[in-house]
Amino acid sequence: MVEGILNIIYGLVASAIFVGVGFIYGRYREKKxxxxxxxxxxxxxxxxxxxxNMLQFxxxxxxxxxxxxxxxxxxxxGQQLVLIxxxxxxxxxxKAKALHNYNKLYKxxxxxxxxxxxTEFLENYKRIVRLIGDSFPDCGIEILLxxxxxxxxxxxxxxxxxxxxxxxxxxxxxxMDLKRRDSNxxxxxxxxxxxxxxxxxxxxxxxxxDKMGLVGAICINVDxxxxxxxxxQDPKLVNNLIDSICKVNMVLDENxxxxxxxxxxxxxxxxxxxxxxx
Numbered sequence: 001m002v003e004g005i006l007n008i009i010y011g012l013v014a015s016a017i018f019v020g021v022g023f024i025y026g027r028y029r030e031k032k033x034x035x036x037x038x039x040x041x042x043x044x045x046x047x048x049x050x051x052x053n054m055l056q057f058x059x060x061x062x063x064x065x066x067x068x069x070x071x072x073x074x075x076x077x078g079q080q081l082v083l084i085x086x087x088x089x090x091x092x093x094x095k096a097k098a099l100h101n102y103n104k105l106y107k108x109x110x111x112x113x114x115x116x117x118x119t120e121f122l123e124n125y126k127r128i129v130r131l132i133g134d135s136f137p138d139c140g141i142e143i144l145l146x147x148x149x150x151x152x153x154x155x156x157x158x159x160x161x162x163x164x165x166x167x168x169x170x171x172x173x174x175x176m177d178l179k180r181r182d183s184n185x186x187x188x189x190x191x192x193x194x195x196x197x198x199x200x201x202x203x204x205x206x207x208x209x210d211k212m213g214l215v216g217a218i219c220i221n222v223d224x225x226x227x228x229x230x231x232x233q234d235p236k237l238v239n240n241l242i243d244s245i246c247k248v249n250m251v252l253d254e255n256x257x258x259x260x261x262x263x264x265x266x267x268x269x270x271x272x273x274x275x276x277x278x
Contacts, residue, residue, distance in 0.1 A: 005238075009139060009245060010201075010222060013132055017143075017205060017218055036076030038211070039084070044068055046084060047179065055180040057088045063098050066105050076211050078109035083212060086115065087151055087175045118149040118215045119156075125207060126157045129218060133159025138244045140223040140231075146171050148178075148216050156216070162223040163200075171217075178206045178214055192224075199224040 039045055046062035047055050062085065069078045085091075085102060094102055105111075125145055133143045140162055147156040154171035181188055188204040200221050207216035231237045257265060269277040 005241060005245070009136060009141060010220070013136060013141065013143065013220055014203060017128065017132060017220070036074045036078075036211075039065070039077040039080040039213075042068065042077060046081075047183075055176065055183050057084075057176065059090070059093065062088075062090065063094075063101070066098070066101050070101065070105055070108065073108070075109070078105065079114045080211075080213055082106055082109050082111045082114045083118065083149060083215070086111070087148060087214075089152065089172075114212075115149045118209060118212065119147060121209050122147050122156060122207070122216045125216060125218060129157050129159055136160065136245060137247070139241060140226040142219075142221040142223070144219050144221070146174060146217040146219065148175050148214055151175050162226075163221060174204070174217060175214065178204070178217060182206065182214070197225075 042065060044061045044064035046058050046065055048058045048061065050056050062081075065077075065081050066085075069081060082105065085106070090102060091099065122145065129143050129145045137160065139160065142158065142160050142162040144158040144165075145156045146154040148154055148171070151172045151174065152170050153168040154174065155165055155167055155169040158165065158167065178188065188206075191202050193200045193202055201224055202222070203220045205218045205220075206214055207218065209215045231241055255262060261269070264277045267277050
């Protein structure tokens with residue numbers, strides 16, 4: 001019974017996020033600011049495949065891209081390169097001359113604005129995370145938003161905290177992992193994490209900004225042992241969970257059913273698996 005409830009909750013949360021992400025992405029997509037090409041079209045795109053066919057960041061290609069985009073300005077590619085540089089902490093690795101060139105690139109393409117625009121863009125997703133989290137309180141399901149413009153302080157917003165992390169916690173491996181999965185056309189959906197005695201069922205949804213690429217991610221983390229060892233064994237906790245899921249703040253007069261389902265509801269159909277009404 002609890003597994004069924006969990007699957008229903010998880011499906012509702014994931015569906016709501018996917019719908020919300022699609023809506024926000026379409027509504028807030030930026031208009032083209034100037035002519036330019038995606039950084040992926042450049043030979044010096046700073047990612048390569050290693051011997052195991054895994055995507056990796058290439059500092060030599062990054063430096064070549066910096067040089068090329070200083071010589072010939074390309075608004076779109078230059079801003080993408082700034083974001084990638086910050087995501088991969090290049091300031092901590094580049095040597096003096098290369099760092100000087102990167103700082104120059106950062107200034108030419110208004111790096112501060114690139115990062116500020118990414119953060120402003122994610123404010124829309126922050127509201128999605130907050131509202132969905134508030135819809136499923138005290139359920140052992142954490143929803144959070146990562147700002148991947150700055151992986152060292154990535155955690156941007158968190159609801160229903162079950163992992164104990166705080167805002168600005170790092171997520172330094174997440175950028176590369178999502179890029180690898182994107183290159184392999186893989187979703188990061190329904191995966192298991194085991195950390196000591198803790199176990200989680202997780203999903204990570206990348207957020208892409210038009211002409212900029214990966215800027216953030218929404219994550220859903222289900223505290224597995226809470227459901228398996230506590231809720232499953234205690235009818236009272238099952239009831240509390242159902243009460244939390246079904247809790248409402250207001251009652252509205254709206255129809256969200258199809259015409260066919262509406263007619264069945266009027267005849268007495270009580271839920272989506274009630275097949276007594278034809």
